[in-house]
Amino acid sequence: xxxxxxxxxxxxxxxxxxxxxxxxxxxxxxNLLDLMKIGVMQPDTxxxxxxxxxxxxxEMLPGGGARIGALVKNSDLAHDRAFAAAFPMVAEAILAxxxxxxRNAATIxxxxxxxxxxxxxxxxxxxxxxxxxGSGCAARExxxxxxxxxxxxxxxxxxxxxxxxxxxxxLGAIVEVQGPGGRRDIQIASFHFLPGxxxxxxxxxxxxxxxxxxRLPAEAAAFAKNxxxxxxxxxxxxxxxxVSVAAALQIEGGRITAARLALGAVAAKPWRVTAAxxxxxxxxxxQEVFARAADALLExxxxxxxxxxxxxxxxxAVVRALQMSAAGTPKRMPxxxxxxxxxxxxxx
Amino acid sequence: xSYSISLTVNGDQRRVELDDPRVxxxxxxxxxxxxxxxxxxxxxxxxxxxxxxxDGRRVNSCLSLAVTLDGAxxxxxxxxxxxxxxxxxxxxxxxxxxxxxxxxTPGQIMSAVGLISEGHAGEDPERVRxxxxxxxxxxxxxxxxxxxxxDATRRMAETSERKSA
Numbered sequence: 433x434x435x436x437x438x439x440x441x442x443x444x445x446x447x448x449x450x451x452x453x454x455x456x457x458x459x460x461x462x463n464l465l466d467l468m469k470i471g472v473m474q475p476d477t478x479x480x481x482x483x484x485x486x487x488x489x490x491e492m493l494p495g496g497g498a499r500i501g502a503l504v505k506n507s508d509l510a511h512d513r514a515f516a517a518a519f520p521m522v523a524e525a526i527l528a529x530x531x532x533x534x535r536n537a538a539t540i541x542x543x544x545x546x547x548x549x550x551x552x553x554x555x556x557x558x559x560x561x562x563x564x565x566g567s568g569c570a571a572r573e574x575x576x577x578x579x580x581x582x583x584x585x586x587x588x589x590x591x592x593x594x595x596x597x598x599x600x601x602x603l604g605a606i607v608e609v610q611g612p613g614g615r616r617d618i619q620i621a622s623f624h625f626l627p628g629x630x631x632x633x634x635x636x637x638x639x640x641x642x643x644x645x646x647r648l649p650a651e652a653a654a655f656a657k658n659x660x661x662x663x664x665x666x667x668x669x670x671x672x673x674x675v676s677v678a679a680a681l682q683i684e685g686g687r688i689t690a691a692r693l694a695l696g697a698v699a700a701k702p703w704r705v706t707a708a709x710x711x712x713x714x715x716x717x718x719q720e721v722f723a724r725a726a727d728a729l730l731e732x733x734x735x736x737x738x739x740x741x742x743x744x745x746x747x748x749a750v751v752r753a754l755q756m757s758a759a760g761t762p763k764r765m766p767x768x769x770x771x772x773x774x775x776x777x778x779x780x
Numbered sequence: 781x782s783y784s785i786s787l788t789v790n791g792d793q794r795r796v797e798l799d800d801p802r803v804x805x806x807x808x809x810x811x812x813x814x815x816x817x818x819x820x821x822x823x824x825x826x827x828x829x830x831x832x833x834x835d836g837r838r839v840n841s842c843l844s845l846a847v848t849l850d851g852a853x854x855x856x857x858x859x860x861x862x863x864x865x866x867x868x869x870x871x872x873x874x875x876x877x878x879x880x881x882x883x884x885t886p887g888q889i890m891s892a893v894g895l896i897s898e899g900h901a902g903e904d905p906e907r908v909r910x911x912x913x914x915x916x917x918x919x920x921x922x923x924x925x926x927x928x929x930x931d932a933t934r935r936m937a938e939t940s941e942r943k944s945a
Contacts, residue, residue: 435801436802438845461845465804466825511898531828532838533828533831533891536838537844669910767910769910
Protein backbone atom coordinates (compact mmCIF):
# COMPACT_ATOMS: atom_id res chain seq x y z
CA UNK A 433 0.00 0.00 0.00
CA UNK A 434 1.28 3.44 -0.90
CA UNK A 435 2.02 5.64 2.10
CA UNK A 436 -0.49 8.44 2.70
CA UNK A 437 -1.08 11.35 5.04
CA UNK A 438 -3.99 11.04 7.42
CA UNK A 439 -6.29 13.81 8.60
CA UNK A 440 -9.41 13.65 10.75
CA UNK A 441 -11.62 16.71 10.38
CA UNK A 442 -14.53 17.30 12.76
CA UNK A 443 -16.82 19.15 10.36
CA UNK A 444 -17.81 19.02 6.68
CA UNK A 445 -16.26 22.46 6.22
CA UNK A 446 -12.93 21.22 7.60
CA UNK A 447 -13.10 18.07 5.46
CA UNK A 448 -13.61 20.13 2.30
CA UNK A 449 -10.80 22.48 3.35
CA UNK A 450 -8.49 19.48 3.79
CA UNK A 451 -9.08 18.31 0.23
CA UNK A 452 -6.20 18.53 -2.22
CA UNK A 453 -5.97 16.79 -5.63
CA UNK A 454 -4.99 13.17 -4.97
CA UNK A 455 -6.78 13.01 -1.61
CA UNK A 456 -9.62 10.57 -0.89
CA UNK A 457 -12.45 10.75 1.63
CA UNK A 458 -12.56 7.73 3.97
CA UNK A 459 -15.89 6.39 5.24
CA UNK A 460 -15.99 2.85 6.62
CA UNK A 461 -13.02 1.87 4.46
CA UNK A 462 -14.42 -1.53 3.50
CA ASN A 463 -14.00 -0.79 -0.21
CA LEU A 464 -11.38 1.98 -0.29
CA LEU A 465 -8.88 0.29 2.06
CA ASP A 466 -9.33 -3.00 0.23
CA LEU A 467 -8.51 -1.29 -3.10
CA MET A 468 -5.56 0.54 -1.53
CA LYS A 469 -4.10 -2.78 -0.38
CA ILE A 470 -4.02 -4.09 -3.95
CA GLY A 471 -2.78 -0.80 -5.41
CA VAL A 472 -5.93 0.07 -7.38
CA MET A 473 -6.47 3.19 -5.28
CA GLN A 474 -3.41 5.20 -4.25
CA PRO A 475 -4.52 8.35 -2.45
CA ASP A 476 -1.85 10.77 -1.16
CA THR A 477 -4.08 11.80 1.74
CA UNK A 478 -6.93 10.09 3.53
CA UNK A 479 -9.54 12.45 4.92
CA UNK A 480 -11.27 10.40 7.61
CA UNK A 481 -14.94 11.41 7.87
CA UNK A 482 -15.58 9.12 10.85
CA UNK A 483 -15.76 11.88 13.48
CA UNK A 484 -18.08 14.24 11.62
CA UNK A 485 -21.18 13.96 13.81
CA UNK A 486 -23.34 16.06 11.47
CA UNK A 487 -23.10 13.28 8.83
CA UNK A 488 -24.33 10.49 11.11
CA UNK A 489 -28.10 10.99 11.38
CA UNK A 490 -31.23 9.32 10.02
CA GLU A 491 -34.05 11.87 9.83
CA MET A 492 -37.61 10.91 8.99
CA LEU A 493 -38.92 14.08 7.38
CA PRO A 494 -42.36 15.60 7.99
CA GLY A 495 -44.56 14.56 5.06
CA GLY A 496 -43.02 11.09 4.69
CA GLY A 497 -39.54 11.43 3.18
CA ALA A 498 -36.22 10.64 4.80
CA ARG A 499 -32.74 12.12 4.90
CA ILE A 500 -29.83 9.79 5.63
CA GLY A 501 -26.43 11.18 6.54
CA ALA A 502 -23.57 9.85 4.44
CA LEU A 503 -21.75 8.38 7.45
CA VAL A 504 -24.70 6.31 8.72
CA LYS A 505 -23.65 2.67 8.81
CA ASN A 506 -25.43 0.29 6.45
CA SER A 507 -26.62 -1.93 9.32
CA ASP A 508 -27.94 1.02 11.32
CA LEU A 509 -30.08 2.20 8.42
CA ALA A 510 -31.39 -1.27 7.56
CA HIS A 511 -32.42 -1.89 11.18
CA ASP A 512 -33.91 1.56 11.82
CA ARG A 513 -37.56 0.66 12.45
CA ALA A 514 -39.13 3.84 11.11
CA PHE A 515 -36.94 3.84 8.02
CA ALA A 516 -37.43 0.13 7.27
CA ALA A 517 -41.21 0.50 7.67
CA ALA A 518 -41.35 3.38 5.20
CA PHE A 519 -38.79 2.04 2.69
CA PRO A 520 -38.74 -1.74 3.16
CA MET A 521 -37.05 -2.61 -0.11
CA VAL A 522 -34.13 -0.33 0.72
CA ALA A 523 -33.67 -2.14 4.05
CA GLU A 524 -34.02 -5.52 2.32
CA ALA A 525 -31.44 -4.58 -0.33
CA ILE A 526 -28.93 -3.39 2.27
CA LEU A 527 -29.34 -6.62 4.25
CA ALA A 528 -28.82 -8.63 1.04
CA UNK A 529 -25.40 -7.05 0.57
CA UNK A 530 -22.02 -8.02 2.01
CA UNK A 531 -21.83 -9.57 5.52
CA UNK A 532 -22.83 -8.55 9.04
CA UNK A 533 -19.30 -7.33 9.78
CA UNK A 534 -19.03 -5.30 6.58
CA ARG A 535 -22.48 -3.74 7.01
CA ASN A 536 -21.46 -2.64 10.52
CA ALA A 537 -18.48 -0.74 9.10
CA ALA A 538 -19.61 0.37 5.63
CA THR A 539 -21.38 3.71 5.30
CA ILE A 540 -24.29 4.82 3.13
CA UNK A 541 -22.10 7.32 1.28
CA UNK A 542 -19.49 4.63 0.74
CA UNK A 543 -22.11 2.24 -0.57
CA UNK A 544 -23.08 4.86 -3.16
CA UNK A 545 -19.42 5.41 -4.08
CA UNK A 546 -18.29 1.77 -4.24
CA UNK A 547 -16.24 0.68 -7.21
CA UNK A 548 -17.04 -2.03 -9.72
CA UNK A 549 -16.12 -5.62 -8.86
CA UNK A 550 -14.89 -6.33 -12.41
CA UNK A 551 -11.90 -8.66 -11.95
CA UNK A 552 -9.75 -6.65 -14.33
CA UNK A 553 -10.45 -3.32 -12.65
CA UNK A 554 -9.21 -4.98 -9.45
CA UNK A 555 -6.03 -6.28 -11.08
CA UNK A 556 -3.47 -3.51 -11.69
CA UNK A 557 -1.60 -5.79 -14.11
CA UNK A 558 -4.54 -5.99 -16.53
CA UNK A 559 -5.54 -3.34 -19.04
CA UNK A 560 -8.61 -1.46 -17.79
CA UNK A 561 -9.92 1.78 -19.29
CA UNK A 562 -11.79 2.59 -16.10
CA UNK A 563 -8.67 2.34 -13.92
CA UNK A 564 -6.16 3.49 -16.52
CA UNK A 565 -7.74 5.43 -19.40
CA GLY A 566 -6.68 4.25 -22.82
CA SER A 567 -5.13 0.97 -21.64
CA GLY A 568 -7.90 -1.22 -23.09
CA CYS A 569 -10.46 -3.60 -21.60
CA ALA A 570 -9.27 -7.07 -20.63
CA ALA A 571 -12.82 -8.08 -19.78
CA ARG A 572 -14.01 -8.02 -23.40
CA GLU A 573 -12.03 -11.20 -24.12
CA UNK A 574 -11.77 -12.40 -20.54
CA UNK A 575 -13.97 -13.54 -17.69
CA UNK A 576 -17.06 -11.49 -18.43
CA UNK A 577 -19.86 -13.87 -17.44
CA UNK A 578 -21.15 -11.48 -14.79
CA UNK A 579 -20.60 -8.18 -16.60
CA UNK A 580 -22.95 -5.70 -18.23
CA UNK A 581 -25.74 -6.43 -20.69
CA UNK A 582 -27.13 -2.88 -20.75
CA UNK A 583 -25.53 0.52 -21.27
CA UNK A 584 -22.03 -0.85 -21.86
CA UNK A 585 -19.53 0.40 -24.42
CA UNK A 586 -16.52 -1.00 -26.25
CA UNK A 587 -14.36 0.77 -23.67
CA UNK A 588 -15.94 -0.81 -20.57
CA UNK A 589 -18.44 -3.52 -19.66
CA UNK A 590 -18.26 -3.19 -15.86
CA UNK A 591 -21.31 -3.24 -13.58
CA UNK A 592 -22.16 -1.29 -10.46
CA UNK A 593 -22.17 -3.76 -7.55
CA UNK A 594 -24.42 -1.88 -5.10
CA UNK A 595 -27.63 -3.46 -3.83
CA UNK A 596 -28.78 -0.36 -1.95
CA UNK A 597 -28.59 1.86 -5.02
CA UNK A 598 -31.11 -0.27 -6.95
CA UNK A 599 -34.18 0.53 -4.79
CA UNK A 600 -32.84 4.07 -4.29
CA UNK A 601 -32.89 4.49 -8.09
CA UNK A 602 -36.37 3.00 -8.33
CA LEU A 603 -37.61 5.41 -5.66
CA GLY A 604 -35.99 8.49 -7.19
CA ALA A 605 -33.54 9.25 -4.37
CA ILE A 606 -31.59 12.50 -4.32
CA VAL A 607 -27.89 12.71 -3.47
CA GLU A 608 -26.86 15.81 -1.52
CA VAL A 609 -23.29 16.83 -2.17
CA GLN A 610 -21.14 19.64 -0.91
CA GLY A 611 -17.95 20.97 -2.43
CA PRO A 612 -15.86 24.07 -2.90
CA GLY A 613 -18.73 25.55 -4.92
CA GLY A 614 -21.35 24.93 -2.21
CA ARG A 615 -24.19 22.47 -1.88
CA ARG A 616 -26.18 20.87 -4.67
CA ASP A 617 -28.62 18.03 -5.23
CA ILE A 618 -28.02 15.29 -7.80
CA GLN A 619 -30.82 12.93 -8.87
CA ILE A 620 -29.58 9.38 -8.34
CA ALA A 621 -30.38 8.61 -11.99
CA SER A 622 -27.69 11.15 -12.96
CA PHE A 623 -25.21 10.25 -10.23
CA HIS A 624 -23.53 7.17 -11.74
CA PHE A 625 -22.33 7.45 -15.33
CA LEU A 626 -22.54 4.91 -18.11
CA PRO A 627 -19.04 4.26 -19.48
CA GLY A 628 -19.26 5.66 -23.02
CA UNK A 629 -15.73 6.37 -24.21
CA UNK A 630 -14.65 7.73 -20.81
CA UNK A 631 -15.33 4.99 -18.25
CA UNK A 632 -12.93 6.67 -15.81
CA UNK A 633 -15.64 9.29 -15.24
CA UNK A 634 -17.67 7.21 -12.81
CA UNK A 635 -19.91 9.70 -11.03
CA UNK A 636 -21.23 13.25 -11.28
CA UNK A 637 -19.05 14.36 -8.36
CA UNK A 638 -16.62 17.17 -9.11
CA UNK A 639 -13.11 16.99 -7.62
CA UNK A 640 -13.31 17.62 -3.88
CA UNK A 641 -17.09 17.24 -3.71
CA UNK A 642 -18.36 15.10 -0.87
CA UNK A 643 -21.61 13.13 -0.57
CA UNK A 644 -23.20 14.40 2.62
CA UNK A 645 -26.64 12.76 2.54
CA UNK A 646 -29.17 10.79 0.55
CA ARG A 647 -32.80 11.90 0.54
CA LEU A 648 -35.87 9.86 -0.25
CA PRO A 649 -38.83 11.91 -1.44
CA ALA A 650 -42.16 11.66 0.41
CA GLU A 651 -43.94 9.97 -2.51
CA ALA A 652 -41.48 7.06 -2.27
CA ALA A 653 -43.04 6.01 1.05
CA ALA A 654 -46.38 5.41 -0.70
CA PHE A 655 -44.97 2.10 -1.99
CA ALA A 656 -44.26 0.65 1.47
CA LYS A 657 -47.04 -1.98 1.37
CA ASN A 658 -45.85 -3.63 -1.84
CA UNK A 659 -42.10 -3.31 -2.17
CA UNK A 660 -39.50 -6.05 -2.56
CA UNK A 661 -35.90 -6.53 -3.55
CA UNK A 662 -34.88 -9.78 -5.22
CA UNK A 663 -31.24 -10.71 -5.63
CA UNK A 664 -30.07 -13.66 -7.72
CA UNK A 665 -26.53 -14.75 -6.87
CA UNK A 666 -24.17 -17.70 -7.13
CA UNK A 667 -24.52 -18.59 -3.44
CA UNK A 668 -27.29 -17.89 -0.98
CA UNK A 669 -25.53 -15.20 1.03
CA UNK A 670 -22.45 -12.93 0.97
CA UNK A 671 -22.14 -12.74 -2.81
CA UNK A 672 -22.59 -10.00 -5.36
CA UNK A 673 -25.66 -10.13 -7.59
CA UNK A 674 -25.81 -11.74 -11.00
CA VAL A 675 -29.05 -9.83 -11.41
CA SER A 676 -31.17 -7.98 -8.87
CA VAL A 677 -34.52 -6.23 -9.00
CA ALA A 678 -36.24 -3.58 -6.93
CA ALA A 679 -39.97 -3.75 -7.55
CA ALA A 680 -42.62 -1.61 -5.88
CA LEU A 681 -46.31 -1.20 -6.57
CA GLN A 682 -49.31 0.76 -5.42
CA ILE A 683 -52.43 -1.36 -5.79
CA GLU A 684 -55.99 -0.13 -5.35
CA GLY A 685 -59.06 -2.27 -5.94
CA GLY A 686 -57.07 -4.97 -7.70
CA ARG A 687 -55.39 -2.55 -10.11
CA ILE A 688 -51.87 -1.16 -10.14
CA THR A 689 -52.01 2.61 -9.80
CA ALA A 690 -48.25 3.24 -9.77
CA ALA A 691 -45.08 1.18 -10.13
CA ARG A 692 -41.35 1.56 -9.57
CA LEU A 693 -38.84 -0.82 -11.06
CA ALA A 694 -35.06 -0.99 -11.35
CA LEU A 695 -32.46 -3.63 -12.20
CA GLY A 696 -29.08 -4.10 -10.52
CA ALA A 697 -25.86 -5.80 -11.70
CA VAL A 698 -26.71 -5.39 -15.38
CA ALA A 699 -25.05 -2.02 -16.10
CA ALA A 700 -22.63 0.54 -14.71
CA LYS A 701 -25.60 2.13 -12.91
CA PRO A 702 -28.93 0.92 -11.56
CA TRP A 703 -31.17 0.46 -14.61
CA ARG A 704 -34.52 2.21 -14.51
CA VAL A 705 -36.83 2.75 -17.48
CA THR A 706 -39.91 4.78 -16.60
CA ALA A 707 -41.73 3.48 -19.70
CA ALA A 708 -41.76 0.03 -18.06
CA UNK A 709 -43.36 1.52 -14.95
CA UNK A 710 -45.96 3.46 -16.95
CA UNK A 711 -46.90 0.26 -18.73
CA UNK A 712 -47.87 -1.28 -15.38
CA UNK A 713 -50.09 1.60 -14.26
CA UNK A 714 -53.79 0.90 -14.64
CA UNK A 715 -53.26 -2.84 -15.19
CA UNK A 716 -54.16 -5.87 -13.11
CA UNK A 717 -51.14 -7.46 -11.41
CA UNK A 718 -50.85 -10.53 -13.67
CA GLN A 719 -47.89 -12.45 -14.97
CA GLU A 720 -48.60 -11.32 -18.56
CA VAL A 721 -48.53 -7.67 -17.54
CA PHE A 722 -45.35 -8.19 -15.50
CA ALA A 723 -43.68 -9.91 -18.47
CA ARG A 724 -44.46 -6.92 -20.71
CA ALA A 725 -42.89 -4.60 -18.14
CA ALA A 726 -39.82 -6.84 -17.99
CA ASP A 727 -39.48 -6.67 -21.78
CA ALA A 728 -39.72 -2.88 -21.69
CA LEU A 729 -37.12 -2.63 -18.92
CA LEU A 730 -34.72 -4.88 -20.84
CA GLU A 731 -35.18 -3.23 -24.22
CA UNK A 732 -31.81 -2.89 -25.93
CA UNK A 733 -30.08 -5.47 -23.72
CA UNK A 734 -27.27 -7.32 -25.48
CA UNK A 735 -24.46 -9.57 -24.28
CA UNK A 736 -21.02 -8.00 -23.86
CA UNK A 737 -19.41 -11.44 -23.73
CA UNK A 738 -20.38 -14.80 -22.28
CA UNK A 739 -23.26 -13.22 -20.40
CA UNK A 740 -26.30 -13.53 -22.64
CA UNK A 741 -27.89 -15.67 -19.92
CA UNK A 742 -28.23 -12.57 -17.76
CA UNK A 743 -30.84 -11.09 -20.11
CA UNK A 744 -33.28 -13.99 -19.70
CA UNK A 745 -32.37 -14.25 -16.01
CA UNK A 746 -33.17 -10.56 -15.56
CA UNK A 747 -36.46 -10.88 -17.45
CA UNK A 748 -37.59 -13.73 -15.19
CA ALA A 749 -36.30 -12.01 -12.05
CA VAL A 750 -38.32 -8.89 -12.88
CA VAL A 751 -41.51 -10.95 -13.21
CA ARG A 752 -40.79 -12.75 -9.97
CA ALA A 753 -39.92 -9.57 -8.06
CA LEU A 754 -43.17 -7.97 -9.26
CA GLN A 755 -45.10 -11.06 -8.09
CA MET A 756 -43.39 -10.85 -4.70
CA SER A 757 -44.18 -7.17 -4.50
CA ALA A 758 -47.84 -7.74 -5.46
CA ALA A 759 -48.09 -10.36 -2.71
CA GLY A 760 -47.22 -7.66 -0.19
CA THR A 761 -44.25 -6.57 1.86
CA PRO A 762 -43.67 -9.21 4.58
CA LYS A 763 -44.39 -8.04 8.13
CA ARG A 764 -40.96 -9.18 9.22
CA MET A 765 -37.73 -9.12 7.24
CA PRO A 766 -37.33 -12.58 5.63
CA UNK A 767 -34.67 -14.84 7.17
CA UNK A 768 -32.82 -14.62 3.87
CA UNK A 769 -33.36 -11.05 2.66
CA UNK A 770 -33.96 -10.72 -1.08
CA UNK A 771 -33.46 -14.44 -1.62
CA UNK A 772 -35.41 -16.43 -4.16
CA UNK A 773 -35.25 -19.24 -1.60
CA UNK A 774 -37.16 -17.32 1.05
CA UNK A 775 -40.60 -18.69 1.84
CA UNK A 776 -42.14 -15.29 1.30
CA UNK A 777 -40.83 -15.33 -2.23
CA UNK A 778 -42.91 -18.29 -3.26
CA UNK A 779 -46.46 -16.97 -3.25
CA UNK A 780 -48.67 -15.71 -6.06
CA UNK B 781 4.64 12.11 11.07
CA SER B 782 3.58 9.80 13.88
CA TYR B 783 0.12 9.28 15.29
CA SER B 784 -0.65 8.66 18.92
CA ILE B 785 -3.83 6.75 19.72
CA SER B 786 -5.37 5.28 22.86
CA LEU B 787 -7.44 2.16 22.85
CA THR B 788 -9.14 -0.01 25.39
CA VAL B 789 -8.22 -3.57 24.46
CA ASN B 790 -9.98 -6.32 26.42
CA GLY B 791 -10.47 -3.87 29.27
CA ASP B 792 -6.88 -2.59 29.37
CA GLN B 793 -5.99 0.98 28.44
CA ARG B 794 -3.31 0.99 25.74
CA ARG B 795 -1.49 3.98 24.30
CA VAL B 796 0.05 3.25 20.92
CA GLU B 797 2.43 5.34 18.84
CA LEU B 798 1.97 4.66 15.13
CA ASP B 799 4.79 5.81 12.89
CA ASP B 800 2.78 4.75 9.85
CA PRO B 801 -0.97 5.29 9.26
CA ARG B 802 -1.21 2.17 7.09
CA VAL B 803 -1.33 -0.22 10.08
CA UNK B 804 -4.63 -2.09 10.24
CA UNK B 805 -6.27 -2.96 13.53
CA UNK B 806 -5.52 -6.61 12.71
CA UNK B 807 -1.79 -6.00 12.31
CA UNK B 808 -1.72 -3.79 15.39
CA UNK B 809 -3.28 -6.54 17.51
CA UNK B 810 -1.08 -9.31 16.20
CA UNK B 811 2.26 -7.60 15.58
CA UNK B 812 2.33 -4.82 18.16
CA UNK B 813 0.11 -5.95 21.04
CA UNK B 814 0.95 -9.68 20.84
CA UNK B 815 -2.69 -10.65 20.64
CA UNK B 816 -2.37 -13.37 18.01
CA UNK B 817 -5.74 -14.99 18.70
CA UNK B 818 -7.25 -12.80 15.98
CA UNK B 819 -6.34 -14.49 12.69
CA UNK B 820 -5.33 -13.15 9.30
CA UNK B 821 -7.03 -15.13 6.53
CA UNK B 822 -7.71 -13.22 3.33
CA UNK B 823 -6.82 -9.74 4.67
CA UNK B 824 -9.58 -8.36 2.40
CA UNK B 825 -12.81 -8.69 4.38
CA UNK B 826 -13.93 -11.84 2.62
CA UNK B 827 -13.29 -14.59 5.18
CA UNK B 828 -14.11 -13.15 8.62
CA UNK B 829 -11.14 -14.77 10.44
CA UNK B 830 -10.10 -11.33 11.74
CA UNK B 831 -13.47 -10.44 13.28
CA UNK B 832 -13.29 -8.45 16.53
CA UNK B 833 -15.70 -6.17 18.38
CA UNK B 834 -15.15 -2.42 18.08
CA ASP B 835 -17.34 -0.54 20.55
CA GLY B 836 -19.39 -3.72 20.84
CA ARG B 837 -19.98 -4.19 17.10
CA ARG B 838 -18.40 -6.97 15.04
CA VAL B 839 -16.16 -5.76 12.22
CA ASN B 840 -13.35 -7.09 10.02
CA SER B 841 -10.17 -5.83 11.71
CA CYS B 842 -8.26 -6.23 8.42
CA LEU B 843 -10.33 -3.42 6.88
CA SER B 844 -10.01 -1.00 9.81
CA LEU B 845 -7.08 1.38 9.99
CA ALA B 846 -5.82 1.52 13.58
CA VAL B 847 -5.29 5.28 13.32
CA THR B 848 -9.03 5.81 12.81
CA LEU B 849 -9.87 4.06 16.10
CA ASP B 850 -8.53 6.53 18.65
CA GLY B 851 -10.62 6.10 21.81
CA ALA B 852 -12.28 2.86 20.71
CA UNK B 853 -13.09 -0.12 22.91
CA UNK B 854 -11.79 -3.34 21.31
CA UNK B 855 -12.67 -6.89 22.33
CA UNK B 856 -10.75 -9.81 20.87
CA UNK B 857 -11.03 -13.55 21.46
CA UNK B 858 -8.48 -13.17 24.31
CA UNK B 859 -10.93 -10.92 26.16
CA UNK B 860 -13.98 -13.18 26.18
CA UNK B 861 -13.34 -15.73 28.93
CA UNK B 862 -13.63 -14.77 32.59
CA UNK B 863 -10.45 -16.33 33.99
CA UNK B 864 -10.85 -20.07 33.46
CA UNK B 865 -14.56 -19.75 32.80
CA UNK B 866 -15.26 -19.77 29.09
CA UNK B 867 -17.71 -17.34 27.51
CA UNK B 868 -20.99 -19.17 26.69
CA UNK B 869 -20.22 -18.92 22.96
CA UNK B 870 -16.78 -20.48 23.46
CA UNK B 871 -18.27 -23.30 25.57
CA UNK B 872 -20.99 -23.93 22.99
CA UNK B 873 -18.45 -24.18 20.14
CA UNK B 874 -16.62 -26.92 22.06
CA UNK B 875 -19.81 -28.74 22.98
CA UNK B 876 -21.20 -28.70 19.43
CA UNK B 877 -17.97 -29.39 17.53
CA UNK B 878 -18.11 -25.97 15.91
CA UNK B 879 -14.65 -26.34 14.39
CA UNK B 880 -12.08 -28.74 12.99
CA UNK B 881 -8.71 -27.12 12.26
CA UNK B 882 -9.64 -24.08 14.38
CA UNK B 883 -8.13 -21.32 12.26
CA UNK B 884 -11.42 -19.53 11.59
CA THR B 885 -12.74 -20.18 15.11
CA PRO B 886 -11.73 -16.93 16.87
CA GLY B 887 -13.42 -14.98 14.09
CA GLN B 888 -16.46 -17.27 14.16
CA ILE B 889 -16.81 -16.85 17.91
CA MET B 890 -16.39 -13.06 17.84
CA SER B 891 -18.87 -12.84 14.98
CA ALA B 892 -21.34 -15.00 16.93
CA VAL B 893 -20.98 -12.79 20.01
CA GLY B 894 -21.70 -9.76 17.81
CA LEU B 895 -24.63 -11.47 16.09
CA ILE B 896 -26.23 -12.46 19.40
CA SER B 897 -25.97 -8.94 20.78
CA GLU B 898 -27.48 -7.52 17.57
CA GLY B 899 -30.51 -9.65 18.41
CA HIS B 900 -31.96 -10.15 14.90
CA ALA B 901 -31.33 -13.87 14.46
CA GLY B 902 -32.67 -15.40 17.67
CA GLU B 903 -32.79 -19.19 17.57
CA ASP B 904 -33.83 -19.46 13.90
CA PRO B 905 -31.17 -21.59 12.12
CA GLU B 906 -31.78 -19.84 8.78
CA ARG B 907 -31.29 -16.41 10.35
CA VAL B 908 -28.17 -17.62 12.18
CA ARG B 909 -26.67 -19.01 8.97
CA UNK B 910 -27.45 -15.77 7.13
CA UNK B 911 -26.05 -13.70 10.01
CA UNK B 912 -22.84 -15.75 10.11
CA UNK B 913 -22.26 -15.73 6.34
CA UNK B 914 -19.32 -13.34 6.67
CA UNK B 915 -17.30 -16.12 8.33
CA UNK B 916 -15.99 -18.86 6.08
CA UNK B 917 -14.91 -22.26 7.44
CA UNK B 918 -12.85 -24.29 5.01
CA UNK B 919 -13.32 -27.41 7.14
CA UNK B 920 -17.07 -26.80 6.65
CA UNK B 921 -18.00 -27.15 10.31
CA UNK B 922 -21.07 -25.06 9.57
CA UNK B 923 -23.56 -27.47 11.09
CA UNK B 924 -21.81 -27.43 14.46
CA UNK B 925 -21.29 -23.67 14.27
CA UNK B 926 -25.00 -23.07 13.70
CA UNK B 927 -25.93 -25.39 16.57
CA UNK B 928 -23.39 -23.69 18.83
CA UNK B 929 -24.68 -20.20 18.06
CA UNK B 930 -28.27 -21.23 18.69
CA ASP B 931 -27.36 -22.98 21.94
CA ALA B 932 -25.32 -20.01 23.15
CA THR B 933 -28.16 -17.63 22.23
CA ARG B 934 -30.54 -19.71 24.35
CA ARG B 935 -28.15 -19.95 27.30
CA MET B 936 -27.33 -16.27 27.28
CA ALA B 937 -31.05 -15.37 27.15
CA GLU B 938 -31.70 -17.64 30.15
CA THR B 939 -28.81 -16.09 32.08
CA SER B 940 -30.02 -12.57 31.43
CA GLU B 941 -33.59 -13.58 32.43
CA ARG B 942 -32.26 -15.00 35.71
CA LYS B 943 -30.29 -11.83 36.32
CA SER B 944 -33.29 -9.61 35.70
CA ALA B 945 -35.62 -11.83 37.78
